Amino acid sequence: xxxxxxxxxxxxxxxxxxxxxxxxxxxxxxxxxxxxxxxxxxxxxxxxxxxxxxxxxxxxxxxxxxxxxxxxxxxxxxxxxxxxxxxxxxxxxxxxxxxxxxxxxxxxxxxxxxxxxxxxxxxxxxxxxx
Amino acid sequence: xxxxxxxxxxxxxxxxxxxxxxxxxxxxxxxxxxxxxxxxxxxxxxxxxxxxxxxxxxxxxxxxxxxxxxxxxxxxxxxxxxxxxxxxxxxxxxxxxxxxxxxxxxxxxxxxxxxxxxxxxxxxxxxxxxxxxxxxxxxxxxxxxxxxxxxxxxxxxxxxxxxxxxxxxxxxxxxxxxxxxxxxxxxxxxxxxxxxxxxxxxxxxxxxxxxxxxxxxxxxxxxxxxxxxxxxxxxxxxxxxxxxxxxxxxxxxxxxxxxxxxxxxxxxxxxxxxxxxxxxxxxxxxxxxxxxx
Numbered sequence: 001x002x003x004x005x006x007x008x009x010x011x012x013x014x015x016x017x018x019x020x021x022x023x024x025x026x027x028x029x030x031x032x033x034x035x036x037x038x039x040x041x042x043x044x045x046x047x048x049x050x051x052x053x054x055x056x057x058x059x060x061x062x063x064x065x066x067x068x069x070x071x072x073x074x075x076x077x078x079x080x081x082x083x084x085x086x087x088x089x090x091x092x093x094x095x096x097x098x099x100x101x102x103x104x105x106x107x108x109x110x111x112x113x114x115x116x117x118x119x120x121x122x123x124x125x126x127x128x129x130x
Numbered sequence: 131x132x133x134x135x136x137x138x139x140x141x142x143x144x145x146x147x148x149x150x151x152x153x154x155x156x157x158x159x160x161x162x163x164x165x166x167x168x169x170x171x172x173x174x175x176x177x178x179x180x181x182x183x184x185x186x187x188x189x190x191x192x193x194x195x196x197x198x199x200x201x202x203x204x205x206x207x208x209x210x211x212x213x214x215x216x217x218x219x220x221x222x223x224x225x226x227x228x229x230x231x232x233x234x235x236x237x238x239x240x241x242x243x244x245x246x247x248x249x250x251x252x253x254x255x256x257x258x259x260x261x262x263x264x265x266x267x268x269x270x271x272x273x274x275x276x277x278x279x280x281x282x283x284x285x286x287x288x289x290x291x292x293x294x295x296x297x298x299x300x301x302x303x304x305x306x307x308x309x310x311x312x313x314x315x316x317x318x319x320x321x322x323x324x325x326x327x328x329x330x331x332x333x334x335x336x337x338x339x340x341x342x343x344x345x346x347x348x349x350x351x352x353x354x355x356x357x358x359x360x361x362x363x364x365x366x367x368x369x370x371x372x373x374x375x376x377x378x379x380x381x382x383x384x385x386x387x388x389x390x391x392x393x394x395x396x397x398x399x400x401x402x403x404x405x406x407x408x409x410x411x412x413x414x415x416x417x418x419x420x421x422x423x
Contacts (some may be wrong), residue, residue: 061422068281068321 003087003094006126007108007116008034015040015114018047022077023070025050036105038114039078046107046114048078084109085118091127094118131326136269136297138188138246139226146186146226148299148367149328151411154404156180156187156397157228157246157271157330161372162204162382163191163212173223175390176373183397188246189219189227190370195382196232197252200345204381209236213243220245228271234258241266251275251303251335254286264293271299271370273332276306276340280318287325300325301370302361303332310342314357316364328367333358333396334386335372349386351377355396362403369400 014028014037025037035052058077062069069077085094085106094106098120108116135152139145148155160172173189180187193212195205206212216227226245231237232253240247247266251273253259263270270290274283283300290298300322304312314336319329336357339348358369374380374387388396 063422065279065281067279071281071284 001091001126001130003085003089003091003108003118004116006091006122007087007118008122009116010044010114013117013119014038015044016074017041018073018075020074021070022050022055022072022074025074026055026070034105034117034119036117037074038107038117039075040114044114045112046082046084046109048075048080049082049107050074050078051105054079082107086110087115091123095120095123095127098123131324133323134296134326134328136299136328138228138269140245140268141220143220143224143226143245144186146188148330150367151408152367154185154362154366154401155368156185156400157190157368157370158187158373158393159190160374160382161192161334161380161387162195163193163207163215163229164381165207166215166218169215169219170222172373172375172390173219173225175375176393177223177225179390179394179397183394183401185397185401187225189216189223189225190229190248190372191216191227192229192248192382194232194236197250199341199347203346206382209239213239217243230271231262232259234262237262237266241268244268246271246299249273249286254278254283255289257289260286260289261293264290264295267294269297269299270295271301271330273301273303274305274318274322276304276312278305280315280321283322284325287327298325298327299330299368300327301330301332301368303335303370304338306340310339312336312338312340314361316360319361319364319366323365329365330368330370331358331361331366332370333361334370334383334388338383338386343385347383347385349383351386351388354388355392355399358396358400359403362400363407365407366404369397371396 013034014032037050039048087110104120106118133150135149228246230248230250231240246269248271254275302318307313322329333354337350337353342348372387375390377387
């Protein structure tokens with residue numbers, strides 16, 4: 001069992017273009033019921049991520065109307081150098097990285113290109129089944 | 131966002147560049163085209179003043195005023211006669227010209243003649259108008275609706291861009307403050323400038339009291355110089371004002387056009403304040419107060 005077998009495919013988590021406005025990014029996160037969105041360019045190069053937690057912290061910090069934040073390009077609110085896991089790495093390494101960084105999701109990349117998303121719960125289930 | 135520069139003027143007229151740290155540009159003229167003779171007189175007289183002040187300008191006048199409050203108000207000379215007059219002004223004075231258009235089917239003809247096409251504030255989110263403006267392939271002067279937040283103007287910008295337009299000037303003409311009253315939110319300039327496009331202050335319409343006179347709009351012209359100084363110090367790339375040689379007899383927006391006798395004084399101040407602002411930017415660098423992240 002490796003990362004490729006457990007990760008969510010690109011259709012099953014929020015993957016958005018950099019020019020999408022933040023409101024649409026949040027809607028996509030709601031639709032897919034996942035608190036992270038990966039921002040990519042047309043070649044699916046991972047540019048950044050947006051998470052529920054980042055937006056929560058911004059709402060508490062940014063002193064501007066919510067309607068103004070919604071219309072911003074989502075990339076303006078993205079973490080631009082997110083932690084990622086290579087598609088050829090092991091699940092054990094991924095779990096350790098999640099624990100170390102205290103995150104539940106890791107974008108899966110291959111040479112910088114987004115391939116999927118590793119979510120903690122399926123990873124734990126897979127490791128328990130081993 | 132990198133600052134974009136908009137170039138206005140095709141063919142034999144003088145090209146005017148607007149944006150970034152370039153000199154302030156004046157966009158002005160009588161609100162409505164009243165006659166061939168009047169258009170020429172205004173082009174000549176305003177041109178003389180602009181030359182004396184040392185400011186580049188674009189001649190503005192409209193052929194159809196479609197947002198009059200009263201059915202009996204002057205509506206304009208019409209598209210055919212109006213565009214002919216604007217074309218003649220271009221040829222005679224070598225000036226770039228701008229007119230708005232309020233019907234999407236008029237876009238193509240307007241763009242054939244005008245160097246800059248204007249989207250009226252009331253129509254700033256109408257997709258058909260924005261598409262028609264973009265299709266002219268001419269730069270677009272996009273007025274912020276009195277009902278719009280400055281950040282929501284990004285939607286209108288994106289519509290223009292989606293139809294191939296990347297030469298846009300965003301203008302503020304005031305924001306509704308209750309009924310029959312406008313105010314200027316001076317933060318709208320830095321907010322609209324985050325699009326990268328040049329920003330413009332429409333001083334005349336900002337002092338308008340919309341439909342305050344029952345079936346026409348009023349206006350407090352005395353505030354124009356104050357607002358012009360405020361906006362130029364704030365940071366704009368172009369100044370828009372409608373000018374008339376006899377405002378009380380103007381066929382359109384009589385209560386908001388500025389008398390030409392005041393123009394030199396106002397333009398001189400605007401130019402000086404703009405230059406001082408650029409000097410301070412050069413000396414002190416860009417503003418270093420940033421929003422919380």
